[in-house]
Amino acid sequence: MVTPVEAAVESLRQISTEPPVWLVPKQELSQAVRAASKLLFASLKPHCTKSPFDELLIEGFDAEQIWQQIDLQSQPLLSSLRREVKKFEKHPEEISKLKVDVEGGKKKVLEEIETENVVVNDDDDEDDDIDMDEEDEDEEEEGEEKEKGREEESENEGEEKGGIEDKFLKIKELQEYLEEDEAREFGTNKKKRKAETKKHEEDTEDEEEEGDDEENEDDTDEAEEEEEDELGLFGGDDESDEDDLGNARYEDFFSRKKSKDSEDKAKYRDMLEEDSGSDDEHVDKKRKDGLSKHEKELDELRSKIEQMEKANLDPKVWTMRGEVTAAQRQKNSALEVDLDFEHNVRPAPVITEEVTASLEDLIKTRISEGLFDDVQKAPTLSSKAPREVKELDDNKSKKGLAEIYEEEFVQKTDPASAPLTFSDELKKEASMLFKKLCLKLDALSHFHFTPKPVVEDMSIQTNVPALAMEEIAPMAVSDAAMLAPEEVFSGKGDIKEEAEMTKADRKKRRANKKRKFKAKAAKRPRANTSVRNSDEGSKV
Amino acid sequence: MLRRNIRLRREYLYRKSLEGKERLLYEKKRKIKEALLEGKPIPTELRNEEAALRQEIDLEDDYTAIPKTHIDDEYANATIRDPKILLTTSRDPSAPLVQFVKELKFVFPNAERMNRGGQVISEIIESCRAHEFTDVILVHEHRGIPDGLIISHLPFGPTAYFGLLNVVTRHDIKDKKAMGTMPEAYPHLILDNFKTKLGERTANILKHLFPVPKPDTKRIVAFANRSDYISFRHHIYEKPGGPKSVELKEIGPRFELRLYQVKLGTMEQSEAQIEWVIRPYMNTTKKRSFIGNDHESDDKRKKIKA
Numbered sequence: 001m002v003t004p005v006e007a008a009v010e011s012l013r014q015i016s017t018e019p020p021v022w023l024v025p026k027q028e029l030s031q032a033v034r035a036a037s038k039l040l041f042a043s044l045k046p047h048c049t050k051s052p053f054d055e056l057l058i059e060g061f062d063a064e065q066i067w068q069q070i071d072l073q074s075q076p077l078l079s080s081l082r083r084e085v086k087k088f089e090k091h092p093e094e095i096s097k098l099k100v101d102v103e104g105g106k107k108k109v110l111e112e113i114e115t116e117n118v119v120v121n122d123d124d125d126e127d128d129d130i131d132m133d134e135e136d137e138d139e140e141e142e143g144e145e146k147e148k149g150r151e152e153e154s155e156n157e158g159e160e161k162g163g164i165e166d167k168f169l170k171i172k173e174l175q176e177y178l179e180e181d182e183a184r185e186f187g188t189n190k191k192k193r194k195a196e197t198k199k200h201e202e203d204t205e206d207e208e209e210e211g212d213d214e215e216n217e218d219d220t221d222e223a224e225e226e227e228e229d230e231l232g233l234f235g236g237d238d239e240s241d242e243d244d245l246g247n248a249r250y251e252d253f254f255s256r257k258k259s260k261d262s263e264d265k266a267k268y269r270d271m272l273e274e275d276s277g278s279d280d281e282h283v284d285k286k287r288k289d290g291l292s293k294h295e296k297e298l299d300e301l302r303s304k305i306e307q308m309e310k311a312n313l314d315p316k317v318w319t320m321r322g323e324v325t326a327a328q329r330q331k332n333s334a335l336e337v338d339l340d341f342e343h344n345v346r347p348a349p350v351i352t353e354e355v356t357a358s359l360e361d362l363i364k365t366r367i368s369e370g371l372f373d374d375v376q377k378a379p380t381l382s383s384k385a386p387r388e389v390k391e392l393d394d395n396k397s398k399k400g401l402a403e404i405y406e407e408e409f410v411q412k413t414d415p416a417s418a419p420l421t422f423s424d425e426l427k428k429e430a431s432m433l434f435k436k437l438c439l440k441l442d443a444l445s446h447f448h449f450t451p452k453p454v455v456e457d458m459s460i461q462t463n464v465p466a467l468a469m470e471e472i473a474p475m476a477v478s479d480a481a482m483l484a485p486e487e488v489f490s491g492k493g494d495i496k497e498e499a500e501m502t503k504a505d506r507k508k509r510r511a512n513k514k515r516k517f518k519a520k521a522a523k524r525p526r527a528n529t530s531v532r533n534s535d536e537g538s539k540v
Numbered sequence: 541m542l543r544r545n546i547r548l549r550r551e552y553l554y555r556k557s558l559e560g561k562e563r564l565l566y567e568k569k570r571k572i573k574e575a576l577l578e579g580k581p582i583p584t585e586l587r588n589e590e591a592a593l594r595q596e597i598d599l600e601d602d603y604t605a606i607p608k609t610h611i612d613d614e615y616a617n618a619t620i621r622d623p624k625i626l627l628t629t630s631r632d633p634s635a636p637l638v639q640f641v642k643e644l645k646f647v648f649p650n651a652e653r654m655n656r657g658g659q660v661i662s663e664i665i666e667s668c669r670a671h672e673f674t675d676v677i678l679v680h681e682h683r684g685i686p687d688g689l690i691i692s693h694l695p696f697g698p699t700a701y702f703g704l705l706n707v708v709t710r711h712d713i714k715d716k717k718a719m720g721t722m723p724e725a726y727p728h729l730i731l732d733n734f735k736t737k738l739g740e741r742t743a744n745i746l747k748h749l750f751p752v753p754k755p756d757t758k759r760i761v762a763f764a765n766r767s768d769y770i771s772f773r774h775h776i777y778e779k780p781g782g783p784k785s786v787e788l789k790e791i792g793p794r795f796e797l798r799l800y801q802v803k804l805g806t807m808e809q810s811e812a813q814i815e816w817v818i819r820p821y822m823n824t825t826k827k828r829s830f831i832g833n834d835h836e837s838d839d840k841r842k843k844i845k846a
Contacts, residue, residue: 363762
């Protein structure tokens with residue numbers, strides 16, 4: 001019983017893969033390819049529930065229409081597959097349930113896919129040729145055909161595996177190792193995704209980028225693949241089921257065991273997840289027994305590296321995170337950590353014996369010296385002047401009472417013409433005597449003595465209001481003030497207001513001021529020792 | 541009483557406001573004096589006022605030359621009259637705190653202890669002013685251990701806030717017989733290492749808690765500043781073998797004071813200007829000494845003396 005998938009694959013095989021064949025568009029070639037694609041479509045049909053077509057309609061349709069039919073079938077299929085993938089993402093244990101059923105069939109699939117990939121990496125030249133073909137023919141046809149062509153090639157080359165392998169490189173061992181390694185590292189969905197994207201890679205390379213992908217495949221093409229992830233999802237699933245792997249099942253591709261590319265490994269380092277499951281350990285144990293010492297060491301190293309990388313990728317511990325508030329760390333987690341602060345205050349002094357002894361020494365020295373910092377009683381400043389003790393004169397007053405009153409009255413009304421009282425006379429005499437004495441002393445003591453000019457004793461005119469000066473009897477008659485206005489006026493010359501001054505006047509005023517100042521400055525040097533400097537300063 | 545207070549307060553504020561101008565004048569006079577001494581020309585900005593200022597300088601004597609700040613006014617009367625101190629605690633004092641305050645009452649001569657009860661600080665200070673107290677001392681605690689001391693000088697005077705550390709009270713020492721009773725004579729004071737301006741100010745505040753002693757008292761109260769921590773020690777001395785030998789016997793509590801704030805008003809005036817406050821989170825706090833001089837040791841001084 002030939003399953004539809006097998007039939008499809010067989011038909012693909014029949015298509016010639018000689019590159020020259022593809023250079024020229026041939027009717028029979030296109031017919032063969034269309035037939036093959038119809039079979040593939042039919043094989044996919046059971047998985048797809050919503051497709052409107054029962055079979056791929058080929059006759060009379062051009063490439064675009066055929067492509068759209070395939071698209072119609074694959075779109076809902078893709079979404080359902082995506083749902084499945086997500087489901088497995090959340091519940092990885094279900095995959096292992098699935099896995100058990102199809103162990104046998106899958107293994108073959110595994111091997112073939114792996115060989116395919118290994119071979120694919122080497123087949124740069126052939127793929128370049130194939131890429132060139134794209135420019136000539138229909139895109140869709142070419143896409144499918146190239147894919148199949150490559151698969152065929154790889155299958156053909158599968159037999160020649162022996163050429164690649166030798167006593168050092170055992171593909172099988174390599175596969176096993178990769179499998180084990182990836183089983184350790186990656187989670188289930190990554191395996192799924194990897195499977196998908198690997199397929200997508202091959203498709204999308206054909207359709208979009210020419211030739212570069214081959215090289216990129218060898219390197220880490222993380223970004224590319226993630227971009228292509230979406231696109232790849234469309235085309236890939238189609239082909240993956242139409243693989244030459246006869247018993248291809250859903251579980252084959254969405255199980256952990258089916259880890260493929262080494263470059264995928266690099267890509268998936270970003271999406272690390274804990275591995276669980278006994279299968280891993282089972283696999284690991286098997287591996288460890290057969291490893292040499294060096295390989296064991298390498299394994300250890302690798303595991304250490306993985307651990308450290310993992311630690312680096314995890315979010316940091318809160319103690320390493322810089323400013324952390326209480327909300328961002330666990331409750332009471334600060335109690336477990338030994339926190340160290342830099343204190344900016346001097347700590348309180350610990351009172352030791354030495355400190356006490358030093359203090360007591362200080363006190364003793366102070367006592368023996370008698371140096372205390374007591375409060376001193378401030379010297380009382382006598383704020384009041386010494387009270388004048390007035391001596392009471394016992395003698396009878398020579399003036400009568402009426403005369404005393406008369407003198408007082410006169411003093412009040414006419415201060416200038418009041419006759420000098422007795423005490424004033426005495427005082428005046430005393431001051432005259434003293435002045436004479438001072439004059440004589442100055443003459444004796446000063447080197448440069450200039451006697452004061454003798455002033456004629458003139459009667460002093462006081463500028464008192466006229467009312468005070470006039471005679472008592474005629475009150476109404478007002479005398480002019482004793483001093484004339486010119487004598488009261490203390491200015492000089494023609495007084496002008498600020499506004500009235502002309503420019504010349506202003507200049508004159510300023511010149512006068514400067515002259516005065518210079519005169520004063522010239523006088524000053526007598527007190528100020530540095531004459532030159534002050535003059536020069538003023539000049540500058 | 542109220543009017544007198546108002547008048548006093550206004551005088552105080554007026555003199556405080558004059559301070560700025562006086563300081564300016566003083567600065568100008570100082571500059572002129574310097575210029576005259578060194579023989580340099582008088583700075584140009586003072587040329588106009590120079591003659592008048594020079595006259596004033598000639599008339600000055602030592603007393604008037606220094607500008608008086610209102611800070612000095614606070615202790616102007618201190619030397620004339622003996623200090624009168626009121627000691628209280630925070631509210632709800634524990635028994636050890638009450639004991640400590642009792643001890644302090646004997647340390648400061650002329651001190652009165654008062655139960656705090658439920659009085660408000662402003663009430664306390666008002667009544668103290670009315671009764672002519674010169675200082676109010678408040679003691680705070682933490683679970684029985686005294687940890688805070690606030691000294692407030694009364695008419696308007698400064699308030700100093702201290703933290704107490706390493707407190708050892710007389711009650712802790714079990715051997716009562718050995719201690720004996722506390723003498724109540726006016727003590728001699730020793731204030732060591734109060735070198736900076738703030739140090740002088742603190743020394744002033746602490747000094748004026750004590751009255752003028754008789755020259756021959758045997759009681760010593762020592763405030764020694766070591767790296768901004770002021771140690772309080774209370775001793776009695778004897779000179780058993782002649783004048784040079786001194787024997788000390790420690791009595792009284794012993795504690796370390798740590799100044800953390802000086803305010804220019806009394807305790808109740810919360811809006812008073814802060815003269816100085818400790819800055820523990822400044823980066824250079826560790827390297828600076830605010831009250832005294834940490835780097836000069838006594839040995840150096842002795843060497844220079846010798």
